[in-house]
Amino acid sequence: MSDTKIEGQPGYAPGTHVSGRDIRDKKIPYTWWEVEAQYAYSLGPANARFLKELKEGKIIGRTCKKCDRVLVPPRMFCEWCYSPTNEWVYLKDTGTVETFSISYLDPDANRIEEPILVGVVSIDGASPKHGFMHYFGEMKPEELHIGMRVKAVWKPEEERTGSVRDIKYFKPLKDGGDE
């Protein structure tokens, strides 16, 4: 507690600091509780088709004729014009790195040795800046850059489950152009 009155506001700082170590070592009393919860998320028609096509090794989007827009990931309505989207359209499995990170953190903020290369790929055939988050592979971290041309590396057909992980990662597209 540092409640010594000082000049100006806030004039004191109420509260009692305790260290994380003292909590872990049970030097001060705490009540612990663990949550156990499981969820089954509905896919909805747009995600269901998207994942079904990924299982077939294809990336599919939806068009919005009003906005002259190709949406990926696909949605059944367009959040720009607030109208239903119109048609399914197959896209290429190539694209451009819009941004990326080289992560040394796992989901619980634990440190990991081998960094995860992750970023956003805008997909060829979709509207500009339209894509999704995924991993990168078959490249050194220092090779990864914004604007890099990349291509999906798919899991073998028998291992695909209808998941974004049916794409293993995106690798460099060597000639840089469209296939």
Next chain:
Amino acid sequence: MNKVAVIGGGMTLFRRHLNETGKELSFLASKMALEEAGIQNSDIDMVVMGSAPCAFDGIHMKGENLLDGTGAKNKPYVRVFNGGGTGVFAPIAGWWHVASGVADVAMVVCEEKMGSCYPHPQTAFQTIWDPILDRPLTPNLVWLFAMEMNRYMTRHNIKKEDIAQVAVKNKRNAVGHPCAQLPDENITVEDVLNSEIMAWPVNLLDISPPSDGASALILCSEEKAKEFTDDPVFVDGVGWNIDSTMWTNRDLYFPDYVANAAKMAYKMAGIKDPRKEIDFAEPYDPFTYKELHHMEGLLLCDKGEAPVLTREGVTERDGDLPICPSGGLLGVGNPIAATMGQKVCELYWQLAGKAGKRQIPGDPQVGVGQAWGDIMQMGTVIVLRRG
């Protein structure tokens, strides 16, 4: 609309773990605000609670749990919540209680106990990601910031050294703040650049810490304010705006939704040229680059210009446009909603000339505070002016 005055603020110590419960922290912050305003709990007509995800404290419907700590038992009470935007949105909600004439005096209390969540508050963020498109990739929230920072840096060709300067400034500014968690008067740009890489381009010292803490603010009508002070501070404008969660379908280099919120607030405040009319700002700085990104979103400089102003010292406490004189989230700490203490209470204390060691020289008249949150989509803005 009625004119709304600010007459008191309060905040607790900010630390990774505090021994007090959320209710007790709410009580401590509220008491300080009541003391400063010179009023009693019985003078408060209505209370707004701001608190971010229930998953941090681990108490579902935590607004109801925290109620007793705010003194709002048997009063009109509501919790508002829009993630990181809450610290400025909660006082906006307090403002409309008074501006509408529904309340004469309203108290806003913000609370967060991130330290309750194990193994790390990051764990609670796992379920912010889209369960179908994103979560199979086992993301960490820092990825979002890293990807946005990279896009911003690359688009404007900004060096990491210039971004690191923000951590140096804010952690040094925080030295004068009694609640500060990570003040550091000796920190250098090299310290930031050499700190552990979390998710490139984000290093450890680019990130504000998770914290426990609470803050409080008392708002009242102009008539009421005359009973308490001859030198009031007024809320002149408020704005809020949100973009889609489909963040992989837009360019992250500029926060349009922050600019939209700022324009809404400036219009209400009658501010036509924010660069000339605003004396200082408290943009949301959970990460170093976010301060710069938000200065641009708040239309305080050109796109890509914020790092240049920072390098030239313009944003120091004694510069032409002081930014985060409180020490910000980087220096004082980041108990999400409770950062109202830096983003709004600080505006009040600076404008009332009560900021002590942190006081900006030159008698500032207008300050803007801003918060940001969700999946890089929420902007909340408030303008305070000395009456």
